Amino acid sequence: MPKPILLSVDDDSDVLRAIERDLRSQYGAEYRVMGSDSPEGALDLLKQLKMRNDSVALLLADQRMPHMDGVGFLQEATRIFPDAKRALLTAYADTSAAISAINQANINYFFLKPWDPPTEHLYPQLDDLLDDWQASYRPAFQGIRVLGTRWSRRSYELRDFLARNHVPYQWIDVELSANDPETKRLLEVIGSDIANLPVVLFQDGSKLLEGAPAEVAQKVGLRTRAQTDFYDLAIVGGGPAGLAAAVYGASEGLHTVMIEREAPGGQAGMSSRIENYLGFPTGLSGADLARRAVVQAQRFGVEILSPQEALGVRIEGPYRIVKLADGSEFSCHALMIATGVQWRRLEAPGVDRLQGAGVYYGGGATEAMSCKDETVYIVGGANSAGQAAMNFARYAEKVVILVRGTSLAATMSQYLIDQIKETPNISLWANASVTEAHGDTHLEEISILCSDTGKVERVPASAMFIFIGALPRTDWLAGVVERDDRGFLLTGPDLIRDDHQPKGWTLERDPFLLETNIPGIFAVGDVRHGSVKRVASGVGEGSVAVQFIHQYLSKV
Ligand SMILES: Cc1cc2nc3c(=O)[nH]c(=O)nc-3n(C[C@H](O)[C@H](O)[C@H](O)COP(=O)(O)OP(=O)(O)OC[C@H]3O[C@@H](n4cnc5c(N)ncnc54)[C@H](O)[C@@H]3O)c2cc1C
Numbered sequence: 001m002p003k004p005i006l007l008s009v010d011d012d013s014d015v016l017r018a019i020e021r022d023l024r025s026q027y028g029a030e031y032r033v034m035g036s037d038s039p040e041g042a043l044d045l046l047k048q049l050k051m052r053n054d055s056v057a058l059l060l061a062d063q064r065m066p067h068m069d070g071v072g073f074l075q076e077a078t079r080i081f082p083d084a085k086r087a088l089l090t091a092y093a094d095t096s097a098a099i100s101a102i103n104q105a106n107i108n109y110f111f112l113k114p115w116d117p118p119t120e121h122l123y124p125q126l127d128d129l130l131d132d133w134q135a136s137y138r139p140a141f142q143g144i145r146v147l148g149t150r151w152s153r154r155s156y157e158l159r160d161f162l163a164r165n166h167v168p169y170q171w172i173d174v175e176l177s178a179n180d181p182e183t184k185r186l187l188e189v190i191g192s193d194i195a196n197l198p199v200v201l202f203q204d205g206s207k208l209l210e211g212a213p214a215e216v217a218q219k220v221g222l223r224t225r226a227q228t229d230f231y232d233l234a235i236v237g238g239g240p241a242g243l244a245a246a247v248y249g250a251s252e253g254l255h256t257v258m259i260e261r262e263a264p265g266g267q268a269g270m271s272s273r274i275e276n277y278l279g280f281p282t283g284l285s286g287a288d289l290a291r292r293a294v295v296q297a298q299r300f301g302v303e304i305l306s307p308q309e310a311l312g313v314r315i316e317g318p319y320r321i322v323k324l325a326d327g328s329e330f331s332c333h334a335l336m337i338a339t340g341v342q343w344r345r346l347e348a349p350g351v352d353r354l355q356g357a358g359v360y361y362g363g364g365a366t367e368a369m370s371c372k373d374e375t376v377y378i379v380g381g382a383n384s385a386g387q388a389a390m391n392f393a394r395y396a397e398k399v400v401i402l403v404r405g406t407s408l409a410a411t412m413s414q415y416l417i418d419q420i421k422e423t424p425n426i427s428l429w430a431n432a433s434v435t436e437a438h439g440d441t442h443l444e445e446i447s448i449l450c451s452d453t454g455k456v457e458r459v460p461a462s463a464m465f466i467f468i469g470a471l472p473r474t475d476w477l478a479g480v481v482e483r484d485d486r487g488f489l490l491t492g493p494d495l496i497r498d499d500h501q502p503k504g505w506t507l508e509r510d511p512f513l514l515e516t517n518i519p520g521i522f523a524v525g526d527v528r529h530g531s532v533k534r535v536a537s538g539v540g541e542g543s544v545a546v547q548f549i550h551q552y553l554s555k556v
Pocket residue numbers: 236237238239240241242259260261262263264265266267268269270271272273274275276277308309310311338339340341342362363383384385387473476524525526527532533534535536538
């Protein structure tokens with residue numbers, strides 16, 4: 001926790017040094033003492049301190065300074081730090097000016113120069129002022145601050161990225177908190193740059209305009225570049241399957257790297273409560289599972305590159321070369337594809353345009369709080385939709401689940417159906433499909449086709465969350481790894497047709513259970529053809545595959 005600041009301003013450098021020395025010797029343990037030899041410089045410094053979210057306890061200014069006197073400076077400084085105690089340093093001749101300033105400019109005290117001995121003429125009065133200041137002092141938030149608007153897609157993407165990567169941040173909605181005095185002061189300090197939302201303020205005083213996840217990731221020290229150019233095992237995808245493979249691989253001595261495009265945790269990271277994962281009788285959130293797994297993987301020395309995307313792979317003898325989105329490459333002996341699946345798009349006018357501005361794919365964990373007292377629509381009838389409905393019901397006034405079928409029975413687990421029935425603010429709208437999303441800058445209404453009546457109803461809506469199934473995104477492996485007609489990766493027995501090994505297969509043995517048509521390239525979890533789409537099965541496959549990798553590596 002940084003110490004609050006005592007700032008003195010005096011154009012006479014000898015006096016400035018003397019006051020800084022006296023302040024530091026008495027208050028240095030609890031406060032940071034800073035000084036400036038001009039009021040203009042001090043105001044610039046105060047603006048920087050505001051951007052860093054530092055606290056200023058005391059402003060102590062000499063009255064006689066060129067360009068701007070002490071009273072003028074204190075008045076300006078108060079606009080930036082209104083709670084700081086304000087004091088003047090004056091010569092005897094200026095006493096009457098100082099007295100009238102006490103009323104005029106709300107100055108708390110004036111000290112006469114020289115103030116020797118400080119134990120009599122400085123510290124007792126400052127002790128009083130600082131005690132007073134401490135009584136109402138609340139330490140400011142320490143960490144990244146993101147300024148944006150609720151309906152901005154860029155702001156949403158950045159908040160979602162920070163939340164999923166467990167980077168603590170403070171969100172300031174510049175529209176919603178436009179009347180908050182502290183926000184006003186911050187916006188004034190940021191000036192015209194505020195047009196470039198989202199603006200990200202870092203603790204070192206720097207700022208990023210139109211902050212994009214990749215830039216913020218670099219700034220907060222998330223690693224996106226490989227440390228070396230060769231690994232025993234490279235894993236693409238940081239969901240449960242990839243994380244399990246990373247933990248098992250590294251714990252068994254393999255030099256392992258994991259590449260994750262968004263944030264470790266994958267789809268599971270979006271789940272508000274996983275209730276069927278062994279060993280957690282009361283369930284656990286996907287974010288918690290992801291956080292624990294990442295710590296475990298890092299403990300075993302796994303290098304995690306995130307956000308980073310694998311864009312291609314090529315084979316050079318025993319080496320599998322992976323190409324990354326930043327243009328860099330590394331090679332490995334064994335490669336594991338654990339890229340899961342991504343949400344299917346809802347094809348309806350307005351949906352793409354309003355994505356991130358009221359229309360969201362997946363859990364939108366960062367959005368739940370913003371939906372307080374609103375009506376939220378959930379599109380889809382599988383477990384993921386049910387979990388989201390339960391989560392939003394804690395904040396929203398009303399949650400409506402839209403399903404095309406007649407009920408949830410065929411698509412959702414019974415325990416979730418029961419929970420939904422018992423939650424009074426969740427309702428089910430069956431035989432319903434969204435045909436259009438309306439709104440200029442953000443979602444305002446949706447049109448719903450009711451297949452039983454054939455009518456289209458247009459209803460007000462400020463948030464719609466879409467959970468309509470998912471598909472693998474494996475185009476980057478086309479021409480190298482065999483896929484089924486929907487893009488899922490074929491492994492083990494699925495590759496053997498009419499007793500024949502896959503085309504181009506050069507080894508005597510058949511592909512291992514979770515191995516693709518390329519020796520040493522494995523596929524696990526949801527991306528694998530025929531996989532069970534569950535956290536536990538992904539974790540199981542990721543762990544088991546490491547045993548095949550050992551066998552493969554023993555003969556490379
Ligand atoms: C909302 C929700 C709730 C769920 N609830 C449950 C539940 O209660 N119980 C249960 O058992 N299952 C649940 N599931 C299903 C479960 O989450 C998935 O089966 C599981 O996450 C699959 O794990 P995976 O590692 O195979 O893939 P994913 O979790 O999909 O992870 C794949 C990862 O790969 C990354 N990636 C993709 N392509 C690339 C690339 N080219 N380069 C780098 N990275 C890439 C993605 O960003 C992603 O993080 C739920 C799913 C959702 C969406």
